[in-house]
Each structure stands twice: as structure tokens, then as C-alpha cells.
Ligand SMILES: NC(=O)C1=CN([C@@H]2O[C@H](COP(=O)(O)OP(=O)(O)OC[C@H]3O[C@@H](n4cnc5c(N)ncnc54)[C@H](O)[C@@H]3O)[C@@H](O)[C@H]2O)C=CC1
């Protein structure tokens with residue numbers, strides 16, 4: 001089977017190499033033509049994944065139509081806010097039999113939609129059962145070194161989720177399946193916001209107690225949003241929930257934790273983001289989730305605090321004090 005990977009950042013490149021090394025014929029599409037030429041010339045992604053050589057079965061292209069032509073599976077690995085624009089370059093009618101697997105994490109800012117909903121919006125000829133996501137604790141830097149990693153393939157169709165599992169599974173990249181695509185997507189998106197909060201705590205010089213509090217109470221607000229959007233609360237105890245939350249809040253590789261750390265040290269969001277070459281999805285997702293939670297009446301105090309620090313200039317010390325001095329609560333909700 002031919003597979004198209006759309007997006008040649010660190011994650012798209014890592015997955016394209018993994019699949020090509022498994023023997024699939026893979027087309028990796030980069031949205032800038034000059035970048036596609038550079039990748040093909042050096043057979044390496046110097047910008048996003050310098051240590052990894054491309055196998056011969058990996059083809060690089062700057063032409064999205066040729067990338068998806070005859071592909072049995074399309075992996076979308078562009079930043080969440082560029083997904084709609086990227087998919088709109090495709091002709092929906094030729095993709096009815098294709099499985100689309102989104103690996104970007106986030107919620108669309110303008111619509112509040114999950115990314116699998118964006119896929120169905122832009123490509124109405126595709127059935128919901130043909131859409132999947134692949135989420136979980138998986139930093140590209142470690143996956144590309146074949147370090148043990150576990151992820152979850154989620155689709156409303158178990159058959160589709162199992163196909164994605166078959167395609168990606170290796171002895172170092174273990175793929176589980178889940179049919180709760182709502183829960184997996186919401187959990188995998190909210191974890192980036194909580195990771196910014198964890199980074200802020202690091203930047204302020206707080207220790208392990210504060211980090212554990214952010215992870216645990218972050219999980220509580222993640223669960224409330226999952227339930228509010230119709231997902232299964234059990235999903236948050238899985239790889240896309242607690243799994244990805246732990247890795248992103250603790251990892252030195254995490255871009256979201258890094259953004260938070262810099263904010264905690266007193267830098268402005270603009271300054272941090274303009275000096276980063278990689279995407280931090282928690283930033284737009286914070287805006288999208290605050291709007292969603294207000295609409296649904298879901299209480300998400302850490303997320304709101306991150307919003308106030310990122311977009312309203314609230315000093316981090318004041319935000320933490322406000323969180324700590326909220327009215328006392330029961331730990332578990334009815
Ligand atoms: N890097 C990682 O370890 C992981 C990343 N992800 C997710 O994968 C998605 C992609 O992330 P990375 O590969 O890390 O990004 P990256 O920051 O390494 O690279 C971003 C890529 O998106 C491209 N891009 C930027 N604007 C674009 C546009 N308007 N249209 C098309 N492409 C555009 C850039 O050229 C670049 O190739 C994100 O949603 C991220 O959360 C998920 C799991 C692991």
C-alpha cells in the first residue's frame with residue numbers, strides 16, 4: 001500500500017520514516033516546495049529531525065496531488081490550525097476509499113471543532129468510519145531513535161482503528177485501539193494546555209508537589225471536557241489522557257512545557273513564540289478550549305489561568321495565588 005504523509009515537521013517526518021522502514025511506499029509532502037527539494041537533496045530533515053537518514057522507500061514531494069494519488073492511507077501531520085487549508089488542496093471525490101489518520105493535536109480556533117471533524121467538514125465525501133487519529137505519549141525525538149513508545153489509534157470504526165494499528169505497529173512502537181475518538185482527541189488536545197501550566201510552574205521554580213498537582217487537577221478538567229463533549233471519561237486514564245499528559249508535563253522535549261517555562265520566567269508569549277522554530281499547539285488550543293468550556297459550562301480553572309497568563313498578561317505568581325485560593329472543593333465530583 002502507498003501511504004501519503006502530509007507535513008514534513010518533526011512528527012510527520014518521523015512517522016514517514018517509520019512507515020517507509022516497515023516497507024510501505026511513502027510520499028512525504030512538505031508545504032514549501034524549496035523545503036521539499038532540500039529534504040530530497042540531503043535525504044535528511046536538517047531543520048526538524050537532523051539525526052535521521054531517509055530510507056529509499058521514502059519519496060519527498062512538494063506536490064500534494066501526486067502525494068495522495070493512489071494512497072490507501074493519508075496521514076495529516078501539519079499544525080492543527082493549518083489542517084483545513086491543507087485538506088482544501090485535495091479533491092474529495094478521489095478519496096472515498098482512503099483512510100485519513102490525523103496525528104496533529106489541537107482544537108480548531110475558528111470553529112471549536114476537533115480535528116477529525118475538520119477532516120469531515122472539508123472532505124464531505126469521506127465517511128466518518130474512514131477517519132482515525134493516532135495520539136499518545138510520543139515525542140518524535142524518541143520515536144525516531146526507536147525507543148519504546150505506546151500510542152492509541154482511535155476511530156468510531158474498530159475496523160479502521162485496527163487497520164491503523166496494523167500499519168503503524170512495530171516492536172518499538174506499540175499501537176492500541178480505541179473507538180472513543182471524541183475522548184482521545186479532546187484529551188490529546190487539552191494535555192498541551194496543562195503542559196504549558198506545568199512549564200510555568202517550572203519557570204517559577206516550583207517543585208514536584210506543584211507539578212503533581214497540575215497533572216492531577218489538569219486531568220480532572222480534561223475529564224470534564226471529555227464528558228461535556230460526549231466522550232468516555234475512562235479514555236482519560238489511557239494513553240491519550242494521563243499518558244500524554246505525563247510525558248508532555250515532564251519531558252525536556254516538550255514544546256508546550258517549554259513555552260510555559262519561558263512565560264514563568266517572565267518572557268512574553270510573542271517573544272517566546274517568534275523565537276521558536278517548532279509549533280506549540282497548546283497556545284491556540286487554550287483559546288479554543290476556553291471558548292468551548294464557556295459554551296458548555298465546564299469548569300476548567302487551570303486552562304483559564306493559562307489563558308489569562310498567555311493572552312491577558314496576568315503575572316504568573318498572581319495566577320497561581322488565585323488558583324490556590326479558590327473556594328475549597330471536594331476532590332471527586334458526583
Ligand atoms: N513533534 C512531536 O513529537 C509530535 C508532534 N505531534 C503533533 O504533530 C503536529 C505537527 O507537529 P510537528 O511535526 O512537531 O511540527 P514542527 O513544528 O516540527 O513542524 C511544523 C511543520 O508544519 C509545517 N507548516 C507550517 N505551516 C504550515 C501550513 N500553513 N500548511 C502546511 N504546513 C505547515 C512546517 O513547514 C513544518 O513542516 C502538531 O499538531 C503536534 O502537536 C504529535 C505527536 C508528537
Ligand SMILES: O=C(CO)COP(=O)(O)O
Pocket residue numbers: 105136137138139192195244247248253254255256257279280281
Ligand atoms: O504531543 C507530543 C508528545 O506526545 C508533543 O508534545 P509537544 O508539542 O509539547 O512537544
